[in-house]
Amino acid sequence: MDRHEPEARGTALNAALRRSLTNGRSALTRRSLLRASGAGALALGGIGALSACGIPPAKRDGDTGAASDDRSAQEKTVAFSNWTEYMDTGEDEKGHPTLDAFRRRTGITVKYTEDINDNVEFFGKIKPQLAAGQNTGRDLICVTDWLAARLIRLGWAQRLDPAHLPHAYANLSAQFRTPDWDPGRAYTYPWTGITTVIAYNIKATGGRKVDSITQLLDDPKLKGRVAFLSEMRDSVGMTLLDLGKDPASFTDADYDAAIGRMQKGVDTHQIRRFTGNDYTADLSKGDLAACVAWAGDIIQLQADNPDIRYAIPSAGYITSTDNLLVPAQATHRANAEKLIDYYYEPPVAAQLAAYINYVCPVDGVRDELAKIDESMAANTLILPDKAMAAKSRAFRSLSTDEETAYEEKFAKLIGA
Template identity: 70%
Template sequence: MEQYEPDRLTPPQVAAVRRSMRSGRAALTRRSLLRATAGGALAAGGLGALSGCGIPAAGKTQGGIPAEDHSVREKTVNFSNWTEYIDVDDSGKHHPTLETFRKRTGIRVDYTEDINDNNEFFGKIKPQLAAGQDTGRDLIVLTDWLAARLIRLGWVQKLDPANLPHAYSNLSPQFRDPDWDPGRSYSYPWQGISTVIAYNKKALDGIEVKSVSDLLDNPRLKGRVGFLSEMRDSMGMTLLDMGKDPARFTGDDYDAAIARLQKAVDKGQIRRFTGNDYT
């Protein structure tokens, strides 16, 4: 993601944040959007799946055309994920999970850490998906709200339960039937996520940061604060700090939280908004 240091949040940016907080499938509630109970949803698509959906350019499909299954002759899976969202060995060069999968199935995984931000990644693949073209990816890991959007648009291939005999039964009950993908027909959870405050105490000369208020109001932190560009995380934390329930916020609550972040940007307290490249 291109990192930016805005002088202010422009009206279009504010509108985009508002849409982001309330978008997704119509059936999604604010609670399900903000709780992020199953953070990364593993969506199937890309090679062979999305390329064969027959999606009209810039259009939306209700079901799509089933893609041809190439799995018998193509023994490679192209997998896009976020940075540091998979296990590594002591050398930092190999992924034990993927190597074990290859040994058991004979299928090679071409693994790429090229997802930095949900909206940024969606902007990257949307033109191809809207045109019914191959994205070059078979599996992608997205936060649940964006996985829901791709499913709703008909841009994801339905999973074959016969090829996943134990996947559903191995899921904890709370992850089996999200309202945006009942029965896990198109997706499976990859990892859970938590939104937290992290800081280097030594670098801050002993300053303790215990709340969003500390980040936004402590003058000693001016220009040293970073927020996530994922507004469900940043806005959720800000609303909580203001004593509001992120699952039941009002329009006035939302506007007040935006104004609070805007003030911090204007006075230079927030240095930048960043995607997963903060790692």
């Protein structure tokens, strides 16, 4: 890839972003619109549903879920399933410059499909084939950490070959290196990091800063104008932190305390509602004064509305990831590994980050991103500095029983 290509793309990328905001797409960002809620995960994608439907566990090839035949050398192709609005696009929203450059360099054609609408729906789409030991037709998928953990646990993910991932191994940011569900990143690499923050409309708060869950739940001036997310791990995780508990090592009692804390907010009508896609529009209009939010959305909202602000609580914040994973029985693993590694080259990572605005998991990208947009390179929501990274916490992996019990309690809380 031409290392100067990202710099030339800068003006066009910013213009495209402004157009999307002007057209109202800021309220329908990929993350806020499409992320599966915890209640949906319980209803449609619980692990218990596998046995209930009579689907047997996957057959493993050793302990890797690997395909018996990788045809990467003979077939220069890779099928990549991703979320919508999660890839850089060219002028007039046509083509994908980074994918085009990958094909020119390697000769590998990427069959790129944006067919992931939410984690739960996608899991339901691929699990019958995976459970039967069949190829899903996809060589690379992008799923949120809890679903990646589930696929690994079930033996439905292929172990990656570190020899094919020199850039990924060298450039993966430290805060993403050792998730408890995939130690050492044996099966996955992050596509993006997802930062959960507190967002507020400074006009709606009367000029006051909102920077804690305690304020959201207790400040009478915010009553009825507060929202939490319908994603369990984000809302519960942020509340656990506010209670002084570590989301990486909490107990059942800690979880119940967090649920009880939010239940009080529901009962007193401090919390207006639990939201998915629509908090962005309400926050921008001022119907919501403050809320728990995803940082990528806030970056986009700020480009259109100077009243939108965010805060990182002193107690810390929740970080999750969307992850690249090779499904069991995929037949082009080596080609998929080349594509993963390609996106860990700083010039390529910068071009992607400039378009999608979520946390870039690639070290060494700052100078490259500055060539595209200096303000993005300085934005700690895209490139966390050491102080911000030190405040990040991940929600721990759950056992099957915990996942079922916790989701039931959260679904009752939010009225799902």
